Structures are given as structure tokens and as C-alpha cells.
Amino acid sequence: MKFGPYSVDFTPRLVFEDLRFSIDSGITHFWGKNGTGKTTVMNLMIDEIKQKNLEFSYINQNYRSNWLWWMTVRENLDFACSKLGLKYSSIEKVPQIQGQLDWLKPLLEGDKKQVSFNIQNEFSTIGLSGGQLQRVILLREILRKPKFLFLDEAFSALDKTVALEIAQWLVEQQKEYKFEIVSIVHNKNLVEAMPGKIYSFRTDFNNRLSLETSNLKDI
Amino acid sequence: MGKINTRQILFIFFWIIVILLWQFLGGLLNSSFFARPDEILARYADLNFWKLFGLDFVNTLSRLLIGLASGYVLALALVFASVFSFFLQDVLLQLNRVVKYLPPPVIIPISILFFGINDWAKIFVVTFSVLVMYLSFLIEILQKDILGYKELMLSWKVKPVEKFTKFIFPVSNFLNYRVIPSLIIWSLGILIITEIILGGQFGFGVRLLLTQQLYQTSNLFAYIFLILATAFLVEKLLITYFSRFKKDLQKNLAGGIILLAVLASVIFQFQATAVQISSQKRKMVTYKGALNLPLIVYKEKFNTLNFDLEFVSSGLQAMDSLQAGRAVISGYNDIPNVLAGINKNNDIKILSQAVEKKEQPLLFLITTRDARLGDFKNLKNSKIAYYPNNPVIQKGLDFVLLLGGLDTSTVEYVSSNDPTSLAQSLASGQVQTLLSLDPYVADSEGKLGVKRLNDKKTAIAGIDADILPLAGLAIDSAKLSSSDQKEFSDGLDKSIDFIRANTDQNFKAKGELREILKKNQLNENSSMPAFEKNSEIVPKNMTNLINLITTFGIDELKGIAKDDLTSLYIKE
Numbered sequence: 001m002k003f004g005p006y007s008v009d010f011t012p013r014l015v016f017e018d019l020r021f022s023i024d025s026g027i028t029h030f031w032g033k034n035g036t037g038k039t040t041v042m043n044l045m046i047d048e049i050k051q052k053n054l055e056f057s058y059i060n061q062n063y064r065s066n067w068l069w070w071m072t073v074r075e076n077l078d079f080a081c082s083k084l085g086l087k088y089s090s091i092e093k094v095p096q097i098q099g100q101l102d103w104l105k106p107l108l109e110g111d112k113k114q115v116s117f118n119i120q121n122e123f124s125t126i127g128l129s130g131g132q133l134q135r136v137i138l139l140r141e142i143l144r145k146p147k148f149l150f151l152d153e154a155f156s157a158l159d160k161t162v163a164l165e166i167a168q169w170l171v172e173q174q175k176e177y178k179f180e181i182v183s184i185v186h187n188k189n190l191v192e193a194m195p196g197k198i199y200s201f202r203t204d205f206n207n208r209l210s211l212e213t214s215n216l217k218d219i
Numbered sequence: 220m221g222k223i224n225t226r227q228i229l230f231i232f233f234w235i236i237v238i239l240l241w242q243f244l245g246g247l248l249n250s251s252f253f254a255r256p257d258e259i260l261a262r263y264a265d266l267n268f269w270k271l272f273g274l275d276f277v278n279t280l281s282r283l284l285i286g287l288a289s290g291y292v293l294a295l296a297l298v299f300a301s302v303f304s305f306f307l308q309d310v311l312l313q314l315n316r317v318v319k320y321l322p323p324p325v326i327i328p329i330s331i332l333f334f335g336i337n338d339w340a341k342i343f344v345v346t347f348s349v350l351v352m353y354l355s356f357l358i359e360i361l362q363k364d365i366l367g368y369k370e371l372m373l374s375w376k377v378k379p380v381e382k383f384t385k386f387i388f389p390v391s392n393f394l395n396y397r398v399i400p401s402l403i404i405w406s407l408g409i410l411i412i413t414e415i416i417l418g419g420q421f422g423f424g425v426r427l428l429l430t431q432q433l434y435q436t437s438n439l440f441a442y443i444f445l446i447l448a449t450a451f452l453v454e455k456l457l458i459t460y461f462s463r464f465k466k467d468l469q470k471n472l473a474g475g476i477i478l479l480a481v482l483a484s485v486i487f488q489f490q491a492t493a494v495q496i497s498s499q500k501r502k503m504v505t506y507k508g509a510l511n512l513p514l515i516v517y518k519e520k521f522n523t524l525n526f527d528l529e530f531v532s533s534g535l536q537a538m539d540s541l542q543a544g545r546a547v548i549s550g551y552n553d554i555p556n557v558l559a560g561i562n563k564n565n566d567i568k569i570l571s572q573a574v575e576k577k578e579q580p581l582l583f584l585i586t587t588r589d590a591r592l593g594d595f596k597n598l599k600n601s602k603i604a605y606y607p608n609n610p611v612i613q614k615g616l617d618f619v620l621l622l623g624g625l626d627t628s629t630v631e632y633v634s635s636n637d638p639t640s641l642a643q644s645l646a647s648g649q650v651q652t653l654l655s656l657d658p659y660v661a662d663s664e665g666k667l668g669v670k671r672l673n674d675k676k677t678a679i680a681g682i683d684a685d686i687l688p689l690a691g692l693a694i695d696s697a698k699l700s701s702s703d704q705k706e707f708s709d710g711l712d713k714s715i716d717f718i719r720a721n722t723d724q725n726f727k728a729k730g731e732l733r734e735i736l737k738k739n740q741l742n743e744n745s746s747m748p749a750f751e752k753n754s755e756i757v758p759k760n761m762t763n764l765i766n767l768i769t770t771f772g773i774d775e776l777k778g779i780a781k782d783d784l785t786s787l788y789i790k791e
Binding site: 046050055056057058060065066068070071079080083144146 | 367368370371373374375376377385386389390392393
């Protein structure tokens with residue numbers, strides 16, 4: 001699918017005009033230093049997708065805002081399934097979840113929430129670590145089988161091994177369900193684990209953005 | 220049990236010292252103004268105190284809970300409706316921006332217009348207050364807490380109804396812990412203010428004002444501590460069982476059932492009261508004060524027509540109730556109020572009066588300065604309080620002082636509808652002179668060791684009146700048949716005879732009258748023999764008064780015809 005043309009003038013921070021590119025290889029990485037406009041371009045793509053009324057899912061840098069903190073892990077996943085019209089007697093029966101039960105099952109037990117009240121009736125954040133939360137959010141979004149999955153540093157809270165494990169799992173899911181992943185990462189190993197097209201974001205002295213395709217060895 | 224550390228010992232020690240100091244310093248102060256801990260504890264040992272507190276508690280709590288629940292549900296309903304329409308959402312936002320700046324007590328007069336002076340008016344004020352505050356809270360959730368989920372809601376294609384059921388409601392329910400406690404204390408505060416203003420039979424606000432007016436200071440302090448405890452318990456229970464009701468009810472089912480049973484009984488009790496209030500029983504409306512003794516005695520002893528007696532907080536409100544048709548009898552109210560009522564509604568007539576007579580004065584002047592009757596020069600530059608609070612009394616007083624040689628342009632007059640507060644102002648030195656009625660004057664005399672200036676002569680002699688009507692009992696003649704008028708008039712005469720028969724030479728109550736006063740929480744030393752029976756009313760007594768009124772330009776009374784003053788009265 002072709003995206004653009006996009007023009008932005010955030011002088012002096014960032015400027016680009018008539019930016020055009022295409023996403024069609026299954027997995028696309030936006031690679032570049034901080035402040036080169038990766039998230040800005042991703043947001044412009046999402047706006048375009050919204051206008052075209054296509055299914056999408058977006059896990060942004062502030063991944064906590066993707067999590068319905070007032071619901072338990074089970075309720076979050078159930079809600080995602082209900083939006084798809086999936087009817088299972090329990091979330092454990094969903095095929096995609098069956099391979100994940102070793103780490104997910106403890107979280108599904110005991111109505112675990114991200115937030116809770118302590119004995120003094122004060123609001124406190126317990127129950128789920130940042131890494132667990134990010135992992136469940138990724139799982140939940142895949143369950144929804146979107147046409148486009150936008151990942152903006154969606155592995156930031158995960159340890160290296162788990163991040164690579166999930167990246168490989170994402171690749172499998174992408175192959176099976178044929179959706180487009182657009183990802184912003186700063187870890188070469190993750191790019192390697194999720195082979196696809198790489199767009200390098202570079203800005204010149206005037207902070208003018210240029211976009212070019214790169215190979216893994218060039219980045 | 221954990222080990223008690225030094226900090227805790229210091230803490231306990233600190234509070235023991237505070238209480239001991241309170242006890243010791245309290246002993247140095249007048250107990251009418253300050254209660255000591257032992258006096259407060261003694262109140263808690265009195266069963267009657269608890270009976271009264273129970274009734275006040277049930278009444279106030281019922282109003283509070285019904286108001287809280289109505290405001291809460293209405294706010295949620297409005298936000299629920301707004302998720303279906305951006306236009307409605309914008310209207311709600313705009314409305315909230317404006318209405319949140321409206322202090323809730325300003326709604327009290329409107330609630331009186333809508334509902335009259337009754338429980339529903341009080342509930343309406345609480346409902347409105349809770350609605351405004353809770354709506355602000357929900358809109359904040361809509362604009363801040365939920366706004367972050369805009370992308371997610373869009374990508375998930377969340378339906379409007381889901382926006383409410385899956386987002387707004389659960390989030391607000393979850394965050395209630397931070398708003399419900401403030402909401403409870405705040406709405407209880409608004410309710411108590413409303414109860415103080417609207418009066419009534421029971422309620423925390425009603426009792427607080429009464430205990431202050433009757434110098435029942437230890438009761439007042441004891442009540443304040445109980446209100447504090449009540450607010451604490453209500454907050455804890457509501458937070459525990461309702462702000463996160465789903466989970467907590469599962470965990471504490473037994474407690475929840477008990478609480479629901481208590482709530483149900485409170486509401487049942489309230490409904491029983493409400494049915495009684497809204498029943499067709501005809502009403503007499505008055506405010507608590509010695510001047511209204513004949514009505515109180517009538518209700519207790521001679522109520523053959525089975526009237527209800529409702530207490531409001533001022534004569535003005537009592538007269539408003541009569542004019543609005545919510546009562547058939549009102550009194551004894553200040554004469555200008557009564558005349559204003561008659562001027563607007565020809566069916567309102569005077570049936571009985573409380574009068575000031577030269578040989579039997581009611582109004583006394585008392586001062587902390589060196590002054591004597593006929594020579595008021597030393598009152599120059601002083602602050603002078605007067606009661607009853609009406610302009611005629613003020614002008615009459617002004618005239619008398621002027622005749623006594625005082626340049627009255629140098630004095631400042633103050634007044635209120637609460638004679639006790641004025642007497643307290645004299646005792647505390649905020650005013651230097653007071654014109655008032657007994658027992659308030661006698662109380663001040665006792666405390667300050669000063670004598671009334673006009674022990675034998677009336678203070679109104681200066682305005683050339685032998686008899687000055689102070690207050691009148693008014694009835695709506697259109698709503699009472701002539702036989703009922705006659706029956707009521709006879710009963711009232713009996714009441715007045717009873718008061719006279721049970722009053723000693725110093726105008727103090729004795730025997731059964733004393734018990735009636737006690738039962739109605741009126742000062743036991745405040746009986747007044749100055750009531751005129753229907754048959755004794757002489758319309759010409761009113762002439763001087765109306766002359767004064769028209770001289771001083773009270774516009775709304777200008778329509779009163781002086782040539783036929785009999786039209787103001789019920790004719791026998």
C-alpha cells in the first residue's frame with residue numbers, strides 16, 4: 001500500500017515535504033536516531049488508515065495507555081475477543097493463546113489487575129510488571145488480527161531473550177494471518193529477528209528528513 | 220498486639236494534656252459559651268439525648284443518602300446520554316463550565332419556590348450539589364482519563380454504549396475512592412446549611428441552631444463530635460461497599476447485607492416521615508421562640524382540629540408558607556411581615572396579637588454603659604442591637620433615644636432573627652446596648668450584672684403608643700371555614716388563658732407550661748403574658764404602628780388602608 005504524500009514543518013525540529021513510500025513486504029522497520037521523525041511519520045500513516053477505515057492496531061511508546069487498567073488480564077483479553085466476535089468458553093481455548101499459556105496462565109488466575117487498593121483504601125499499582133503488561137498487550141493486539149500493526153518501541157520493557165522470543169512469534173503470526181507490521185525499534189537483533197523492509201530516517205543540518213531503504217548490514 | 224513506641228506514648232500524652240487543658244480552661248469560661256469535656260460526656264450518658272440524636276440522624280442521613288443517590292444517578296445518566304451525541308457532550312461541557320461556579324446554597328431559594336419549606340427542598344439542594352460536583356468529576360474522566368484511549372477506542376471500533384459501560388463507568392467507579400469521601404462531607408455540609416436555613420422538626424442543622432439559640436452549649440459540642448463520627452462512618456461504609464461495590468460486596472457479603480438493611484430501614488423511616496409531611500393534614504407554621512408559645516400550647520393541649528405544627532427558621536418563612544397556601548395558620552410573626560402578607564392576599568387575617576403595653580412592657584433596653592431612662596447621651600458612638608428584627612422597632616427605638624438626648628447619627632444599629640445571638644453579642648462586648656425581650660434580657664442581666672433601663676416603663680412610650688402590636692398570628696380565612704375559625708379561636712383563647720394561669724409574677728413559666736416548654740426545647744424562663752385574645756384585639760392599636768410604617772416608607776405596605784383597620788382582623 002502506498003502512503004503519502006506527507007509534508008510537515010516543525011521548524012526548527014523537523015521538516016519534510018512530499019514524503020512518499022510504500023508498505024507491502026509484511027514487515028517494515030523504521031530505523032534511525034531519536035528525533036528523526038519516525039513516530040511523526042507513523043502517526044501520519046495512522047491518520048491515513050483511519051480515513052480509509054482500515055483495521056489497525058497501534059502500540060505506542062507509552063504502552064500503558066493501551067492497557068485497560070481497570071480490567072483484569074482476562075477481561076482485557078475477553079474484550080478484545082468480543083470485539084472480533086470470537087466466542088470461546090474461555091480465553092484459554094483461543095488457538096493463538098494456547099502456545100502462550102506457560103507464562104500467561106499465572107496472570108489469568110486470581111483476577112490479576114494492573115492496579116489495586118491496599119488495606120488503607122489507597123490506590124496502588126501492583127500485580128503486573130511493565131514487561132508482563134507489554135507482552136499481554138502484544139498478544140491482545142495480535143488476537144484482534146488487524147490489517148496493520150504499528151509498533152512504536154513496543155519491546156522496550158522486555159528483556160532481551162523474551163523480546164527475541166516475541167519477535168519470532170510475531171513473524172509466525174504475520175505469516176499466518178498476513179497483516180502488515182510497521183515497527184520502530186532501536187535494537188538491531190530485533191530487526192534481524194523480524195526480517196523485512198528497512199526505512200532509514202536521516203535528517204540534514206536543517207533537520208530536513210530524507211527516507212531511504214537500507215539493508216540490515218548498513219544500519 | 221504491636222509494641223508501643225516512644226512516638227505513640229508522646230502522642231497519647233499530648234492528647235491527655237490537650238483534654239486536661241480544655242477541662243481546666245473551660246472551667247474558667249462561662250459554660251453558656253464553652254463546654255468542658257466532662258459536660259460533653261454527661262450529655263452522652265443521657266438517654267433522651269440519644270433518642271433525639273437518633274431522630275436527627277435518621278432524618279439527616281435519609282436526606283443525604285437520597286440526595287447523594289439521586290445526584291449520582293442523574294450525573295451518570297447525563298454522561299451516558301452524552302456518549303451518543305457530540306452535540307449533547309458539548310452542551311454538557313459548556314454547562315458544567317458555568318454551573319460549577321454556582322455555590323450550591325444559592326439554589327436554596329429556588330428549592331423553596333419549587334417544593335416549599337419541606338424535606339424535598341432539602342433533598343433537592345443536596346441532589347443539585349452532588350449532581351454538579353459529580354458531573355465535573357465525570358467530565359474530567361471523559362476529558363483526561365479516557366482521552367488517552369481515543370486511538371484505542373477508534374482502532375477497536377468501540378460503540379458509544381461500550382464507551383460508557385467499558386470505559387467511563389468502570390473508570391469512574393474505580394476512581395470514586397478519590398471523589399466520594401469529599402462528596403459525602405461536602406454534601407453533608409450543604410445539607411446542614413440548608414437545614415439551618417429551612418428549619419423543621421429534626422435534622423443535624425436544626426438541632427445545631429436550636430442548641431445554640433437555647434444556650435445548650437454542651438449539647439452543641441456533643442452534637443458536633445457525633446456529626447464528625449457520623450461523617451467518618453458514612454464515608455467508610457460507602458467507600459467500602461459502594462465505590463468498588465462489585466468486588467467488595469463479594470468479599471464482605473454479610474457486611475453488605477447489614478448495610479443494605481440499614482439503608483432500607485433509613486429510607487423506610489424517611490418515607491414514613493415524607494408521607495406524614497405530604498398528607499392532607501392542615502398545617503400551622505411557626506418558628507421556635509417564646510413569642511409563639513400560644514401555638515405550641517394549642518398543639519399540645521387544645522388541638523381539636525388536628526393541625527400539624529411545622530417549625531421553620533424565621534417569621535418571614537412562616538408568612539411565606541401561609542401566602543403560598545402551604546399552611547393555614549402562621550404566627551406569631553413581626554407585624555410588618557403580617558401586614559405585607561395581608562397586602563398581597565386579602566384572605567389573610569390577624570387572629571391574635573402579642574403587644575407591648577406601657578404598664579406591662581415586653582421590650583427592654585439594657586446597656587453596659589452608664590445611662591438612665593430619659594438620658595441616653597452616654598450611648599454616643601455605641602453599637603445598639605434590637606429585637607424583633609423589623610424596621611418599625613428600629614425607628615421606634617431611634618425616636619426614643621433621640622428624645623433621650625442621644626445624637627443617633629453616631630450609633631450603629633444591628634439586628635437579627637436570633638435574639639440569643641444578640642444577647643451573646645452584648646455579653647461578648649460586640650454591642651454595647653440591646654433592646655430585646657425576656658428571657659434574653661434577663662439572661663444578659665444575670666451574666667453581666669447590669670440592670671434594664673426601663674424596668675417599669677416601656678421603651679416605646681416615646682412613639683406615643685399605649686399599646687404597640689409587636690407580632691400577629693395570621694390565618695388564611697379562605698381555607699378555614701367559619702366554624703373551624705371559631706373552634707381554633709376558642710382553642711387559642713384557652714391556650715392564652717393557660718399561659719397566663721401558669722406564669723408567675725416575673726413572667727416565668729411554672730407547672731405544666733414549664734413541661735411544654737421543656738419538651739419543645741424552649742427556655743423554661745420564657746413565658747409571656749402579653750398575648751391578646753381575639754376578643755381583645757383593638758384595631759386602633761395598629762394606627763400608630765401603620766403611621767410609623769408609612770412614615771418610614773416601607774413601600775410594600777403602602778396599600779394598607781388606615782381608615783378601615785378592622786379589615787385586617789378576623790371579626791367575631
